[in-house]
Amino acid sequence: MRTDRKKDLDKYYNDHLKLQIMRQFMLVSTWNEIMGIQSEVYAAIDREEKAENDLQKEFEAWKKSGSQA
Numbered sequence: 901m902r903t904d905r906k907k908d909l910d911k912y913y914n915d916h917l918k919l920q921i922m923r924q925f926m927l928v929s930t931w932n933e934i935m936g937i938q939s940e941v942y943a944a945i946d947r948e949e950k951a952e953n954d955l956q957k958e959f960e961a962w963k964k965s966g967s968q969a
Contacts, residue, residue: 928934 925937928937
């Protein structure tokens with residue numbers, strides 16, 4: 901891939917990592933392993949959503965304090 905655009909490079913590397921993860925995931929054979937992976941994925945998604953919500957609340961609080969000053 902020949903590009904210097906950050907957006908294109910990020911997409912390329914993200915897709916590459918996703919494919920590597922999928923290849924490794926296909927090697928998983930037991931139900932317990934699959935359920936463990938699922939629970940970790942859900943936990944990671946929950947952490948990301950909580951971080952986004954916390955950031956949004958912090959921004960809203962900052963916006964209110966700035967408009968009242």
